[in-house]
Amino acid sequence: MLTPVILAGGNGTRLWPLSRRDTPKQFLALLGERSLLQATLLRLEGLDVARPIVVCADAHRFLVAEQLREIGCEADIVLEPEGRDTAPAIAMAALCQQAREDSANRGAPLLVLPSDHHLGEVAAFHEALQAALPAAGRGDLVTFGIVPTRAETGYGYLEVADVTAGLQPLIRFVEKPDVEHAREFANGGHHLWNSGMFLLRGDRYLEELRHWRPAMHASVGRAWAGRRADLDFLRPESDAFAECAAESIDYAVMEHTRAGVVVPLAAGWSDVGSYQALWDVAQKDADGNLLRGDVIAEDTRDAWVQSQSRLVATLGISDLVVVETSDAVLVADRHRVQEVKTLVARLQSLG
Ligand code: GDD
Numbered sequence: 001m002l003t004p005v006i007l008a009g010g011n012g013t014r015l016w017p018l019s020r021r022d023t024p025k026q027f028l029a030l031l032g033e034r035s036l037l038q039a040t041l042l043r044l045e046g047l048d049v050a051r052p053i054v055v056c057a058d059a060h061r062f063l064v065a066e067q068l069r070e071i072g073c074e075a076d077i078v079l080e081p082e083g084r085d086t087a088p089a090i091a092m093a094a095l096c097q098q099a100r101e102d103s104a105n106r107g108a109p110l111l112v113l114p115s116d117h118h119l120g121e122v123a124a125f126h127e128a129l130q131a132a133l134p135a136a137g138r139g140d141l142v143t144f145g146i147v148p149t150r151a152e153t154g155y156g157y158l159e160v161a162d163v164t165a166g167l168q169p170l171i172r173f174v175e176k177p178d179v180e181h182a183r184e185f186a187n188g189g190h191h192l193w194n195s196g197m198f199l200l201r202g203d204r205y206l207e208e209l210r211h212w213r214p215a216m217h218a219s220v221g222r223a224w225a226g227r228r229a230d231l232d233f234l235r236p237e238s239d240a241f242a243e244c245a246a247e248s249i250d251y252a253v254m255e256h257t258r259a260g261v262v263v264p265l266a267a268g269w270s271d272v273g274s275y276q277a278l279w280d281v282a283q284k285d286a287d288g289n290l291l292r293g294d295v296i297a298e299d300t301r302d303a304w305v306q307s308q309s310r311l312v313a314t315l316g317i318s319d320l321v322v323v324e325t326s327d328a329v330l331v332a333d334r335h336r337v338q339e340v341k342t343l344v345a346r347l348q349s350l351g
């Protein structure tokens, strides 16, 4: 048995204007009928799983509850008064599991899942989990490694002795390296990408957190002790939670731990956090276009044209991303979409 922990508190700025403060990308149906959050939970069908724990922003509680209801999923929903990144979020999920009455459930490893991924081959994902379970049961912190295909600086890298081997020790974890290191890692044959999913026992995670980030461990403990329950929602005490430094599990624990192991994952994994990543996995038409909504494209090639509220017509363009929503329109060079994040930072600074 395992307990799914779904991290759904990100803000997804690289997908602006589809992804907005009120509805970040994990709540959008970017690929297929279901939102990324729903797809993350539905991908667990067929596994022996306990009641999931979803950790998200307080502001999104009704959206999350509604999306879970739509797929018939009952979960504990832990609400963050404000985001403190993933290390505190996972710690609260671990405490939430420990507070459960059912003791079989209490000891089950936590399957920590980001809600911004696509996995093409669910059976291969399930097999990797089965391979990882004994190690997680023994107390190892299991990561899932993907063979790198480019020098991506937005991911974590897992150093291993042999990238073709099965389960093996994690030699070193480097989160979001600079471009020189990313190049070296991607071509050197000793690194895998960190998929962002983890399988670990909650008590072990809390031990590691207490060791490497004692102040964060203490603040989360106080926030959890002062929690309030309200329907399916659990609200940690906000002053104690606000004391936590904002830090991801990758920097807070995985870069330091000596208990990491790596299980290879070849399941058509992709991080659908940006237009580029979505472009790579989405189906294009004969002209190489991705057209969505009310769109007329004339002499248009290799373009992403999407309309949400008005007719969008293009003529004689190529390699552009054009995304129309009711209150904002993005027109960008398709090869520069990673910079949308910078654009959004500028918008936010304008208020
Ligand atoms: N509850 C909660 N609270 N969730 C959060 C928060 C938070 O404050 N911040 C982020 N999340 C959620 C996001 O919604 C996402 O589903 C997941 O946690 C991971 O956060 P990202 O911000 O998307 O991380 P990343 O993509 O930069 O990096 C992680 O994933 C990469 C693979 O996609 C790292 O684990 C990398 O090492 C990894 O390679």
Ligand code: MG
Residues within 6 Å of the ligand: 114, 116, 271, 273
């Ligand atoms: Mg991500």
